[in-house]
Amino acid sequence: MSGLALLDYASVLVFALTGALVASRAQLDLVGFAFMACLTAVGGGTVRDLLLDRHPVFWVGQPDYILIATAAAVVVFFTAHLVESRYNLLVWLDSFALSIAAAAGAGAALSLNQSGVIVVLMGVTTGCLGGLMRDVVCNEVPLVLKQGELYVSCAFAGAFAAVIATRLGFDELATLAACALICWALRAGSLVFGWRLPVYKARPPRQ
Amino acid sequence: MSGLALLDYASVLVFALTGALVASRAQLDLVGFAFMACLTAVGGGTVRDLLLDRHPVFWVGQPDYILIATAAAVVVFFTAHLVESRYNLLVWLDSFALSIAAAAGAGAALSLNQSGVIVVLMGVTTGCLGGLMRDVVCNEVPLVLKQGELYVSCAFAGAFAAVIATRLGFDELATLAACALICWALRAGSLVFGWRLPVYKARPPRQ
Amino acid sequence: MSGLALLDYASVLVFALTGALVASRAQLDLVGFAFMACLTAVGGGTVRDLLLDRHPVFWVGQPDYILIATAAAVVVFFTAHLVESRYNLLVWLDSFALSIAAAAGAGAALSLNQSGVIVVLMGVTTGCLGGLMRDVVCNEVPLVLKQGELYVSCAFAGAFAAVIATRLGFDELATLAACALICWALRAGSLVFGWRLPVYKARPPRQ
Numbered sequence: 001m002s003g004l005a006l007l008d009y010a011s012v013l014v015f016a017l018t019g020a021l022v023a024s025r026a027q028l029d030l031v032g033f034a035f036m037a038c039l040t041a042v043g044g045g046t047v048r049d050l051l052l053d054r055h056p057v058f059w060v061g062q063p064d065y066i067l068i069a070t071a072a073a074v075v076v077f078f079t080a081h082l083v084e085s086r087y088n089l090l091v092w093l094d095s096f097a098l099s100i101a102a103a104a105g106a107g108a109a110l111s112l113n114q115s116g117v118i119v120v121l122m123g124v125t126t127g128c129l130g131g132l133m134r135d136v137v138c139n140e141v142p143l144v145l146k147q148g149e150l151y152v153s154c155a156f157a158g159a160f161a162a163v164i165a166t167r168l169g170f171d172e173l174a175t176l177a178a179c180a181l182i183c184w185a186l187r188a189g190s191l192v193f194g195w196r197l198p199v200y201k202a203r204p205p206r207q
Numbered sequence: 208m209s210g211l212a213l214l215d216y217a218s219v220l221v222f223a224l225t226g227a228l229v230a231s232r233a234q235l236d237l238v239g240f241a242f243m244a245c246l247t248a249v250g251g252g253t254v255r256d257l258l259l260d261r262h263p264v265f266w267v268g269q270p271d272y273i274l275i276a277t278a279a280a281v282v283v284f285f286t287a288h289l290v291e292s293r294y295n296l297l298v299w300l301d302s303f304a305l306s307i308a309a310a311a312g313a314g315a316a317l318s319l320n321q322s323g324v325i326v327v328l329m330g331v332t333t334g335c336l337g338g339l340m341r342d343v344v345c346n347e348v349p350l351v352l353k354q355g356e357l358y359v360s361c362a363f364a365g366a367f368a369a370v371i372a373t374r375l376g377f378d379e380l381a382t383l384a385a386c387a388l389i390c391w392a393l394r395a396g397s398l399v400f401g402w403r404l405p406v407y408k409a410r411p412p413r414q
Numbered sequence: 415m416s417g418l419a420l421l422d423y424a425s426v427l428v429f430a431l432t433g434a435l436v437a438s439r440a441q442l443d444l445v446g447f448a449f450m451a452c453l454t455a456v457g458g459g460t461v462r463d464l465l466l467d468r469h470p471v472f473w474v475g476q477p478d479y480i481l482i483a484t485a486a487a488v489v490v491f492f493t494a495h496l497v498e499s500r501y502n503l504l505v506w507l508d509s510f511a512l513s514i515a516a517a518a519g520a521g522a523a524l525s526l527n528q529s530g531v532i533v534v535l536m537g538v539t540t541g542c543l544g545g546l547m548r549d550v551v552c553n554e555v556p557l558v559l560k561q562g563e564l565y566v567s568c569a570f571a572g573a574f575a576a577v578i579a580t581r582l583g584f585d586e587l588a589t590l591a592a593c594a595l596i597c598w599a600l601r602a603g604s605l606v607f608g609w610r611l612p613v614y615k616a617r618p619p620r621q
Contacts, residue, residue, distance in 0.1 A: 026352065029404035031360040035331070046258070051460070053469040055260040063324035081407040117477035124449070136343060136550060138352065145440060145552065153445040197443035200495040233559060236611035238567035242538070253465070262467040270531035288614040343550060345559065 003173050004111060007104040007180075008045060008058060009068065014097040015130050016041035016069035020076035021090045022138050030077050036134060037073035038066055044130035048105050048122050052112060091191065094131055099184035102127030102155040103176040106162040110175070116163040123159025123179065128152055150190035153197060158183030210380050211318060214311040214387075215252060215265060216275065221304040222337050223248040223276035227283035228297045229345050237284050243341060244280035245273055251337035255312050255329050259319060298398065301338055306391035309334030309362040310383045313369040317382070323370040330366025330386065335359055357397035360404060365390030417587050418525060421518040421594075422459060422472060423482065428511040429544050430455035430483035434490035435504045436552050444491050450548060451487035452480055458544035462519050462536050466526060505605065508545055513598035516541030516569040517590040520576040524589070530577040537573025537593065542566055564604035567611060572597030 019040030023033040042059045049057045059065040083089055105126025109119040128151070135142040145151075162179035170178070189195040226247030230240040249266045256264040266272040290296055312333025316326040335358070342349040352358075369386035377385070396402040433454030437447040456473045463471045473479040497503055519540025523533040542565070549556040559565075576593035584592070603609040 024407070027406050028352065029357075029360065029406050031357075031363055031404065032352065034363075035335075035359045038328070050257055050464055051471055051474060053471075057258055057260075060258060060321070060325055063322050066324050066328060077407070114474070115477050117480050118474055121452070121480060128449075132551065137339065137349065142551065145442065145446065150443075150445075152449045153443065156445055156448075197445065199441050199443050200438070200491070231614070234613050235559065236564075236567065236613050238564075238570050238611065239559065241570075242542075242566045245535070257464055264465055264467075267465060267528070267532055270529050273531050273535060284614070344546065344556065 003176060004104065004107045007100055007107060007176060009065070011045070011097055011101040011104050011126075012041040012059075012065045013068055013072055014093055014100060015044075016072035017076060018090055018094045018097055018131065019069075019134050020073040021080060021086055021093070022134050022140060023073070024076060024080035025086060025090075025140075026138050030074070033073040033077045034070045036138065037069045037076070039137065040130045040134040041065065041069040041072075042130070043133040044101055044126040044128065045104065047129050048108060048126045051125070052109065052114070052122070054108070054112075095184060095187040095191065098127045098131065098151070098155060098187060099158065099180040101130065102158045102183045103162070103180040106159040106179050107172065107176050110162065110166055110172075119163050119166075120156060120159040123162065124152060124155045127155035127158075127183070148194075148196050148199075150186050150195060150197065154183045154186040154190070157186055210383060211311065211314045214307055214314060214383060216272070218252070218304055218308040218311050218333075219248040219266075219272045220275055220279055221300055221307060222251075223279035224283060225297055225301045225304055225338065226276075226341050227280040228287060228293055228300070229341055229347060230280070231283060231287035232293060232297075232347075233345050237281070240280040240284045241277045243345065244276045244283070246344065247337045247341040248272065248276040248279075249337070250340040251308055251333040251335065252311065254336050255315060255333045258332070259316065259321075259329070261315070261319075302391060302394040302398065305334045305338065305358070305362060305394060306365065306387040308337065309365045309390045310369070310387040313366040313386050314379065314383050317369065317373055317379075326370050326373075327363060327366040330369065331359060331362045334362035334365075334390070355401075355403050355406075357393050357402060357404065361390045361393040361397070364393055417590060418518065418521045421514055421521060421590060423479070425459070425511055425515040425518050425540075426455040426473075426479045427482055427486055428507055428514060429458075430486035431490060432504055432508045432511055432545065433483075433548050434487040435494060435500055435507070436548055436554060437487070438490060438494035439500060439504075439554075440552050444488070447487040447491045448484045450552065451483045451490075453551065454544045454548040455479065455483040455486075456544070457547040458515055458540040458542065459518065461543050462522060462540045465539070466523065466528070466536070468522070468526075509598060509601040509605065512541045512545065512565070512569060512601060513572065513594040515544065516572045516597045517576070517594040520573040520593050521586065521590050524576065524580055524586075533577050533580075534570065534573040537576065538566060538569045541569035541572075541597070562608075562610050562613075564600050564609060564611065568597045568600040568604070571600055 016037040019036040023036040102123040106123035109122035158179040161182045165175040223244035226243040230243040309330040313330035316329035365386040368389045372382040430451035433450040437450040516537040520537035523536035572593040575596045579589040
């Protein structure tokens with residue numbers, strides 16, 4: 001199995017866990033868990049494949065992905081209520097999913113010889129859209145837009161690093177690892193140390 | 208006309224009615240009714256066609272679908288305020304739309320000889336996504352995630368039945384009918400008798 | 415450069431400005447601005463290209479669009495807090511974006527010799543979906559559904575005019591100009607003079 005396919009599997013598994021955790025917070029039943037797990041797990045990669053016209057879409061050609069996401073949903077269904085702080089677990093699992101999926105997205109675009117701009121965008125899209133769909137559907141405040149945290153920025157930096165690494169002649173594995181590590185380090189730093197980018201604190205908007 | 212095309216027409220009509228009813232609850236104007244009716248009517252099937260790379264998308268090749276949805280919107284626009292409980296009507300119409308669309312989605316995947324997992328997923332996708340888009344755009348609580356009701360589960364069970372029926376050698380018509388009937392019976396049972404799957408009532412999430 | 419490509423560039427630029435303004439209202443950081451600007455700028459056109467099976471999607475083949483949207487985001491990031499009423503600016507910029515994008519969408523469908531129904535729908539889709547995604551992701555009340563204002567109706571009327579103009583033998587430039595002007599005039603009239611279509615003021619819905 002190629003490194004890229006492995007990344008897809010890992011990202012599907014971790015995103016599925018986060019989707020099931022959100023389903024747990026919304027007190028859905030088992031099928032609701034599976035639905036949210038699958039939506040979150042394959043959402044970002046599906047948009048990537050549609051945009052790049054890669055057919056069949058990765059999970060249509062290889063239904064294993066769906067089975068993995070469903071299995072993750074079942075496990076979470078029977079264990080999530082045992083977890084002390086599901087929100088903390090969710091945020092940290094999501095940080096892994098973001099990093100792995102950003103690398104998978106950037107790698108897919110690189111393997112199609114897309115330009116640097118598209119590689120960065122595919123990293124951001126694949127990394128962020130699954131979680132964004134999860135939160136929009138469940139009416140949570142999207143993690144992707146939480147104020148005072150790095151999120152899109154992490155995927156951006158990771159995918160940008162992947163472009164640089166490719167230009168410098170790194171092989172595929174090193175490129176993808178650099179992307180995932182930089183993305184995750186920034187996200188973790190933001191969660192633990194409060195790293196952030198500056199914002200303009202404007203007056204509250206009047207409507 | 209094939210049974211599959213007939214199902215697509217019926218699902219478009221009934222989903223359009225539900226979309227227009229939601230527009231009525233949001234007090235939109237006539238064009239808003241038509242927009243919501245079309246979005247709801249073709250949303251699920253469009254995602255199905257994009258995922259399966261079926262081009263042209265069903266309503267692009269056959270604009271009749273759009274005209275039907277628009278006609279439904281016009282009828283609802285002039286009559287919805289006469290209905291005593293638009294919410295009840297909405298929920299029941301939606302149960303028919305869900306069942307018909309789940310059968311249409313599963314049937315499309317079966318006609319492309321997709322694997323069982325994909326057939327089930329296409330049934331769920333086509334059945335649930337139109338209504339989900341309708342509710343997300345209009346800021347209603349998505350019916351698909353309403354606690355204590357079967358919804359995704361019905362589409363899942365129906366599509367699963369379609370896979371079994373095909374394996375048993377049923378012809379297309381019987382397969383699609385089984386899918387729609389099982390889906391609708393479960394949804395109706397959930398609405399009338401309160402059938403549901405168990406959930407874990409965890410402590411309220413702390414943030 | 416063809417008139418159609420020029421319209422795409424203009425619509426990307428103006429939609430990107432509106433996306434960045436919404437990011438400013440949500441107090442996101444610079445990368446958040448760029449994300450919202452890109453999502454809004456290419457959202458509608460991307461859906462149009464996927465539906466019509468035009469590959470590569472316009473910004474995948476021509477990454478300039480993304481650079482323009484990002485540049486717009488940077489400019490807005492450093493200037494938006496100086497604006498007295500960002501909401502007013504947003505609404506008016508959005509009216510230009512709506513009109514230009516509706517023309518771009520209708521023009522793309524016309525250039526593929528699609529039927530009149532599809533031309534109208536592509537005008538509405540391209541015009542409205544970018545702004546709809548922007549508002550759904552940022553939890554704003556979608557402008558597209560704001561009660562008592564014309565919005566979808568403007569894109570509808572503009573795209574309808576484009577169909578008529580083509581039938582009457584107008585050339586491409588005149589057709590697209592007619593579409594954009596009619597759309598914008600209706601939207602501006604609705605904002606300034608309160609033009610609207612009638613709605614049924616039903617009793618408040620009971621749930």
